[in-house]
Amino acid sequence: MKQNTIPPLLPVVPMKACPVESSMGVLGRKWTLLILRNIGVFKKERFNQMLDVTPGLTPRVLSMRLQELERDGFIKRIEENGTPKIVRWELTEKGDDTLPILVKLVEFGAKWFADKVFEDKKPRTIKQLFPQKEARRYL
Amino acid sequence: MKQNTIPPLLPVVPMKACPVESSMGVLGRKWTLLILRNIGVFKKERFNQMLDVTPGLTPRVLSMRLQELERDGFIKRIEENGTPKIVRWELTEKGDDTLPILVKLVEFGAKWFADKVFEDKKPRTIKQLFPQKEARRYL
DNA sequence: CTGCATCCGATCGGATACTG
DNA sequence: CAGTATCCGATCGGATGCAG
Numbered sequence: 001m002k003q004n005t006i007p008p009l010l011p012v013v014p015m016k017a018c019p020v021e022s023s024m025g026v027l028g029r030k031w032t033l034l035i036l037r038n039i040g041v042f043k044k045e046r047f048n049q050m051l052d053v054t055p056g057l058t059p060r061v062l063s064m065r066l067q068e069l070e071r072d073g074f075i076k077r078i079e080e081n082g083t084p085k086i087v088r089w090e091l092t093e094k095g096d097d098t099l100p101i102l103v104k105l106v107e108f109g110a111k112w113f114a115d116k117v118f119e120d121k122k123p124r125t126i127k128q129l130f131p132q133k134e135a136r137r138y139l
Numbered sequence: 140m141k142q143n144t145i146p147p148l149l150p151v152v153p154m155k156a157c158p159v160e161s162s163m164g165v166l167g168r169k170w171t172l173l174i175l176r177n178i179g180v181f182k183k184e185r186f187n188q189m190l191d192v193t194p195g196l197t198p199r200v201l202s203m204r205l206q207e208l209e210r211d212g213f214i215k216r217i218e219e220n221g222t223p224k225i226v227r228w229e230l231t232e233k234g235d236d237t238l239p240i241l242v243k244l245v246e247f248g249a250k251w252f253a254d255k256v257f258e259d260k261k262p263r264t265i266k267q268l269f270p271q272k273e274a275r276r277y278l
Numbered sequence: 279c280t281g282c283a284t285c286c287g288a289t290c291g292g293a294t295a296c297t298g
Numbered sequence: 299c300a301g302t303a304t305c306c307g308a309t310c311g312g313a314t315g316c317a318g
Contacts, residue, residue, distance in 0.1 A: 006182075006273065006276075007182065007273070008180070008181050008182040009180050009181075009269060009271060009273055009274055010181070011268045011269060012267075012268065012269070012270060012271075013257065013263060013267065013268055014258065015256050015257060016255075016256065016257065016258055017252070017255045017256045018173065018248075018256070019244065019245045019247070019248025019249050019252060019256045020172055020173060020176060020241060020244045020245055020248060021173065021248075022248045022252035022255050022256060023244040023245075023247045023248040023251075023252065024167075024172060024244065027244075028163075028167050028169075030167075033159055033163065034157065034159060034160065037159060041147070041148050042147050042148075042149070043145075043146065043147040094251055097247055097250065097251065098247065100243050100246075100247075101240065101243040101244060101247060102159060104239050104240040104243050105158065105159045105162040105163065105166075105240060106158045106159055106162075107158075107239075108158070108162045108236055108237065108239075108240060109157075109158025109159060109160075109161045109162040110158050111236065112162075112233055112236065113156070113158060113161035113162065116155075116156045116161050117154050117155065117156045117157070117158045117161060118152065118154060118155065119153065119155055124152060128151075128152065129150045129151065129152055130148065130150060130151070131151060132148060132151075134145065134146075134148055135148055137145075
């Protein structure tokens with residue numbers, strides 16, 4: 001049973017804009033969070049690597065997202081001189097700070113979309129998915 | 140300075156779909172998270188109340204979002220018999236579980252979009268925004 | 279009060295092909 | 299390897315008006 005006796009919870013500081021809206025304006029577009037995850041968690045930092053591990057993502061859209069993310073300070077383009085040209089993308093501090101959001105989305109998905117996400121359709125906790133001690137950094 | 144020596148962090152359970160993608164499929168549409176916040180945090184549970192506190196949101200889109208959210212089990216329609224007809228929307232357990240995601244988005248926005256969000260343009264922590272003890276429920 | 283119907287312009291992003 | 303260019307259909311959601 002669900003109790004519903006909790007009163008409104010209001011921010012004690014007046015806000016002239018909504019922080020959720022602001023955050024989602026950038027992060028809410030298709031593929032954006034997945035790209036940040038690829039870079040920050042899976043360490044797929046190169047253009048074609050990202051395409052490889054992200055079925056459905058096209059070069060055009062990836063390119064657009066990378067530019068947006070760079071423009072908005074989430075990622076940084078690192079060009080290593082060599083032939084052929086090697087480019088890496090890495091998270092800035094701002095980009096790093098999106099990972100806790102990602103974690104919550106994983107947590108939610110692993111609980112409520114278990115049927116889509118797992119073969120055995122059983123919900124899992126984030127600790128079951130990432131028991132590694134390095135993961136605590138983001139939990 | 141940002142260190143970047145962290146190795147890839149992989150889920151120990153194989154996944155046939157991405158939990159982030161699944162979560163965002165529902166929650167990523169415009170206004171959706173704001174509506175959940177209105178109901179769950181601000182306790183604006185009625186149709187016109189929501190319109191009032193959500194500048195830019197139109198009846199059509201609100202109606203669409205409410206239906207999607209109900210279909211997907213995030214909210215429940217409660218019709219109180221009376222004239223005129225009063226309808227409340229409340230969060231299900233699944234809906235409640237989205238609030239921690241919201242919190243992380245607020246936290247991110249209050250830090251990195253402080254210039255848009257606050258008059259004084261100074262970043263704030265989530266504890267500064269919601270020092271109430273009831274808020275701990277979601278932090 | 280709580281929506282729905284219709285219309286429509288804008289945006290988004292997928293397909294495909296091409297380049298330095 | 300790391301992207302761009304062009305095209306285009308689909309979707310989204312804003313405006314407006316109406317209804318139970």
